[in-house]
Amino acid sequence: MNTIAETRAKSLLYLEDVSVSFDGFKALNALSFVVEPGELRAIIGPNGAGKTTMMDIITGKTRPDTGKVLFEDTIDLTKKDEADIAQLGIGRKFQKPTVFESHTVWDNLELALNRDRGVFGTLFYRLTPEDKARIEEILDTVRLTHRAREYAANLSHGQKQWLEIGMLLAQEPKLLLVDEPVAGMTDAETVETAILLREIAKTRSVVVVEHDMGFIRDLGVKVTCLAEGSVLAEGSIDFVSSDPKVIENYLGR
Amino acid sequence: MISGFIFRALEGKIIVAIAMLLGIAALVPALNLLTAPDSALHIPTYAMSLFGKYLCYALLALALDLVWGYCGILSLGHGAFFALGGYAMGMYLMRQIGPRGVYGNPVLPDFMVFLNYKELPWFWYGMDWFVVAIAMVLLVPGLLAFVFGWFAFRSRVNGVYLSIITQAMTYALMLAFFRNDMGFGGNNGLTDFKDILGFQVQADGTRAVLFALSAIVLALCLLISSAIVRSKFGKVLVGVRDAESRVRFLGFRVENIKLFTFVVSAMMAGIAGALFVPQVGIINPGEFAPANSIEIVVWTAVGGRGTLIGPIIGAVLVNAGKSFFTGAFPEFWLYALGSLFIFVTLFLPRGIVGTVQHGFKAREAMKAATDAENGRADVGTVAQTVQAAE
Ligand SMILES: Nc1ncnc2c1ncn2[C@@H]1O[C@H](COP(=O)(O)OP(=O)(O)OP(=O)(O)O)[C@@H](O)[C@H]1O
Numbered sequence: 160m161n162t163i164a165e166t167r168a169k170s171l172l173y174l175e176d177v178s179v180s181f182d183g184f185k186a187l188n189a190l191s192f193v194v195e196p197g198e199l200r201a202i203i204g205p206n207g208a209g210k211t212t213m214m215d216i217i218t219g220k221t222r223p224d225t226g227k228v229l230f231e232d233t234i235d236l237t238k239k240d241e242a243d244i245a246q247l248g249i250g251r252k253f254q255k256p257t258v259f260e261s262h263t264v265w266d267n268l269e270l271a272l273n274r275d276r277g278v279f280g281t282l283f284y285r286l287t288p289e290d291k292a293r294i295e296e297i298l299d300t301v302r303l304t305h306r307a308r309e310y311a312a313n314l315s316h317g318q319k320q321w322l323e324i325g326m327l328l329a330q331e332p333k334l335l336l337v338d339e340p341v342a343g344m345t346d347a348e349t350v351e352t353a354i355l356l357r358e359i360a361k362t363r364s365v366v367v368v369e370h371d372m373g374f375i376r377d378l379g380v381k382v383t384c385l386a387e388g389s390v391l392a393e394g395s396i397d398f399v400s401s402d403p404k405v406i407e408n409y410l411g412r
Numbered sequence: 413m414i415s416g417f418i419f420r421a422l423e424g425k426i427i428v429a430i431a432m433l434l435g436i437a438a439l440v441p442a443l444n445l446l447t448a449p450d451s452a453l454h455i456p457t458y459a460m461s462l463f464g465k466y467l468c469y470a471l472l473a474l475a476l477d478l479v480w481g482y483c484g485i486l487s488l489g490h491g492a493f494f495a496l497g498g499y500a501m502g503m504y505l506m507r508q509i510g511p512r513g514v515y516g517n518p519v520l521p522d523f524m525v526f527l528n529y530k531e532l533p534w535f536w537y538g539m540d541w542f543v544v545a546i547a548m549v550l551l552v553p554g555l556l557a558f559v560f561g562w563f564a565f566r567s568r569v570n571g572v573y574l575s576i577i578t579q580a581m582t583y584a585l586m587l588a589f590f591r592n593d594m595g596f597g598g599n600n601g602l603t604d605f606k607d608i609l610g611f612q613v614q615a616d617g618t619r620a621v622l623f624a625l626s627a628i629v630l631a632l633c634l635l636i637s638s639a640i641v642r643s644k645f646g647k648v649l650v651g652v653r654d655a656e657s658r659v660r661f662l663g664f665r666v667e668n669i670k671l672f673t674f675v676v677s678a679m680m681a682g683i684a685g686a687l688f689v690p691q692v693g694i695i696n697p698g699e700f701a702p703a704n705s706i707e708i709v710v711w712t713a714v715g716g717r718g719t720l721i722g723p724i725i726g727a728v729l730v731n732a733g734k735s736f737f738t739g740a741f742p743e744f745w746l747y748a749l750g751s752l753f754i755f756v757t758l759f760l761p762r763g764i765v766g767t768v769q770h771g772f773k774a775r776e777a778m779k780a781a782t783d784a785e786n787g788r789a790d791v792g793t794v795a796q797t798v799q800a801a802e
């Protein structure tokens with residue numbers, strides 16, 4: 160059995176006893192959660208379990224009342240803001256797809272590219288052949304090459320989700336947090352997305368929040384079930400879905 | 413690097429607009445100075461100065477478009493930056509009067525003698541040098557915008573709240589400048605200017621040069637603005653306007669992006685004020701009135717925000733309308749302005765230029781569609797153009 164110190168040292172993301180409440184309501188309640196480098200993790204749990212709130216805390220949008228949030232064992236994320244955390248290498252896809260609708264698909268990716276993000280760096284930025292190649296590669300990965308020159312507003316819902324995932328890839332993050340990527344997707348798109356995420360997870364850690372159990376099964380990875388702000392069960396999908404507490408709190412509903 | 417930045421700015425419409433402004437800069441003064449007063453082509457000096465005033469307003473609207481149209485910051489305080497630039501120029505012009513004032517004091521402007529000032533307040537030092545005055549035209553509005561923006565953007569004041577505090581800012585400045593002991597001429601402001609760089613302010617030649625300068629500076633600022641909005645930075649700006657949190661989570665410092673744009677815009681507004689003052693011959697605290705800042709928003713909305721050229725057209729058209737109304741039916745102007753704003757908000761939300769641009773795109777899409785029916789274009793392009801126009 161690993162000691163806590165060893166677990167922490169090996170981790171990419173480490174949450175310990177994280178609590179946060181909104182107007183007295185405990186959205187997270189002593190939540191502990193560890194992601195290892197290169198891991199693909201699925202998170203399930205009923206509405207209001209605190210899944211999105213957990214991502215808010217990791218990405219600096221919300222500050223926890225108590226608890227530790229560490230990145231690569233040494234970096235205290237509770238001291239940093241959204242831009243810092245993004246630059247550290249944590250990318251985030253929102254629950255509601257958020258892309259720049261009045262820009263083309265190409266420009267969306269160009270903006271997301273992990274380059275100088277300062278005022279002057281962007282004012283005088285020029286597309287280099289390497290950047291061009293990288294954008295083309297991402298377009299190919301998220302299957303949007305044929306729509307590169309169109310406004311993002313004209314994409315289908317599923318394509319917007321993919322574009323947002325593409326933007327995260329352009330950020331070249333070490334950790335990707337993906338909130339409900341297949342909500343509103345067709346079955347075929349859902350299957351494709353599972354393949355896409357598995358592909359992405361080959362080179363970085365990915366945490367996926369999803370309600371779609373079929374999709375979670377397709378991913379075939381370790382699952383964490385949250386309820387009322389803390390971990391209810393953790394393990395393989397079969398293990399978690401046969402846990403009586405999970406059935407009572409989530410699956411049985 | 414710089415050349416690439418500027419080159420990118422030169423897109424079709426912008427080239428045309430800049431060429432037109434430069435043409436106006438040459439033609440209008442020529443028709444004023446070189447034609448006989450009874451010639452059909454003659455442009456009287458008062459008309460030239462009036463048009464020059466519109467060009468300053470156009471620059472002010474362009475400045476607002478940069479922050480509002482592209483970055484989503486609805487500033488209801490841009491009149492303050494304009495007025496500060498105007499006051500800086502006014503101070504220079506006051507110092508040029510020298511002993512020719514009513515009281516004949518070689519150093520103190522008339523209002524200071526009248527108010528029993530014994531010596532020049534420290535902040536008037538150096539303002540008799542044109543270079544210093546021009547530096548202040550840029551620095552004072554820029555610094556105010558920097559300090560204001562530093563606090564507002566860092567504490568993430570957004571939307572209506574930001575608009576309200578910008579209104580409060582200009583209102584507070586108005587009250588301050590109304591006070592006699594502020595040292596800016598109080599109620600009456602600064603006026604009775606004599607000359608600028610040794611040239612008589614009232615002379616036709618000087619007025620012609622001021623007019624030409626207004627048009628040229630407007631063209632230059634249009635070029636710079638276009639370079640900004642067409643750079644990657646400009647795309648980030650639009651991103652901030654449409655999905656601020658997405659920009660943040662991509663790792664951009666939204667507060668710096670807003671601050672830079674706000675400061676650049678405030679400086680442009682200051683330049684507009686500095687060009688305005690010698691042409692109208694006066695600057696007083698009324699320029700800080702909150703209603704003035706709201707009018708700028710109307711010009712920008714009428715012309716089409718987020719188009720750069722639209723606000724310029726909007727400012728000229730609305731102010732030409734204002735000159736006409738205040739001459740012909742003075743009591744109706746405010747109603748006309750109010751109705752115009754409501755009309756534009758309801759029926760032309762994109763403004764004049766925005767609507768025309770949109771119409772063009774839609775027509776192109778239609779044409780592509782008919783072409784396709786005749787088998788001249790492949791379906792893919794049609795779909796793309798149709799969607800682009802939607
Ligand atoms: N900023 C906030 N202010 C107040 N309450 C909040 C805030 N953010 C989250 N909450 C509350 O915290 C609880 C947890 O919300 P959260 O969005 O994390 O749930 P979730 O697990 O993502 O649910 P879903 O599956 O519906 O997306 C909810 O009851 C929500 O109303």
Ligand SMILES: [Mg+2]
Nearest residue numbers: 210211212254
């Ligand atoms: Mg959620």
